[in-house]
Amino acid sequence: MNPSQNLVALVTGARGGIGSQVVARLRSGGHRVAAVGRDAAALAAVAADAHLVFDTTTPEGAAEAIAACRSELGAAPALLAHCVGSTLIAPLHRTSPAQYREVMRVNLDSAVYMLQAWVEAMRAAGTAGAAVLASSVVARIGVANHEAIAAAKGGIEALVRSAAATYAPLRLRVNAVAPGMTETPMTASMLRLDAMREGAGKQYPLGGVQTAAQVADTIAWLLSDGALRITGQVIAVDGGFTTVRPLVK
Numbered sequence: 001m002n003p004s005q006n007l008v009a010l011v012t013g014a015r016g017g018i019g020s021q022v023v024a025r026l027r028s029g030g031h032r033v034a035a036v037g038r039d040a041a042a043l044a045a046v047a048a049d050a051h052l053v054f055d056t057t058t059p060e061g062a063a064e065a066i067a068a069c070r071s072e073l074g075a076a077p078a079l080l081a082h083c084v085g086s087t088l089i090a091p092l093h094r095t096s097p098a099q100y101r102e103v104m105r106v107n108l109d110s111a112v113y114m115l116q117a118w119v120e121a122m123r124a125a126g127t128a129g130a131a132v133l134a135s136s137v138v139a140r141i142g143v144a145n146h147e148a149i150a151a152a153k154g155g156i157e158a159l160v161r162s163a164a165a166t167y168a169p170l171r172l173r174v175n176a177v178a179p180g181m182t183e184t185p186m187t188a189s190m191l192r193l194d195a196m197r198e199g200a201g202k203q204y205p206l207g208g209v210q211t212a213a214q215v216a217d218t219i220a221w222l223l224s225d226g227a228l229r230i231t232g233q234v235i236a237v238d239g240g241f242t243t244v245r246p247l248v249k
Contacts, residue, residue: 008075009223010065012036012056012114013083015043018134018182021216022081023048029220034069034077049073056084057105062113066121076121079223080131084110087136092147100148107152108159115163119172128171130223133160135178135234140242153178157234164232173231175222179215180204180238205240 009026013019014035023046026033035048036056043051050072055061070076086106088099111133122129138146139153157176164174181204204210215237221227222235236242 006030007078008032008073009079010034010069010077011081014046017212018215019083020046021212022219025216025220032073036065056114057110059113062117066117076125078129080118081219082114082133085134088149089145091145095148103148103152108155111156122172130173132219132222133176135176137178137180137238137242140178161232176234177218178234178236180241182210182212182215205244
């Protein structure tokens, strides 16, 4: 897969902080990009080659997004960046069944359905491809009050490893990124005060809070020829949070 081939890419959650940056990175690399989201008005603000309004938390919506991409851009997406996600900060004893189910629907269900639809399209096309899903540092190290979202993201990481093994013979690569605290609209409330931002930054050995663009750079690399030998991996983009103990001064 070479950028000069002008491959078709599909980015879900494209109006989000990370998703919109992934769209920009892929387009700057010469790819034609279909941006997928549920809010047509918000999606229209994303500079993409096609704007597709579908709910990828359902199998029907995921399959329809792939079909619409093929119809509008002339080919199934060889590249998939699934950036749909949500979070829930609550201890398990204060997590209702409805909250748990919603976290699973938005995070794990959408990843399963979107990857399934993409694999079917790639099998039919008989071409190589690469997909990147979104995990989180909370699936890799215990963080208090994150039980439901940790379970959902942990499921995504297991999905990545198994799918990578299953579809490697078809030249399909499947990886994930696991971001730490990232400055996006979703985390704005957690970073709204200087003291909150400073406290968050101190948790990371490299210090500070990372940008959505920094996460998008890793996703774009995993979808590129530079990562042709990378599959079944979860790359932590977290300033050392999950592997390095910060030096406390």
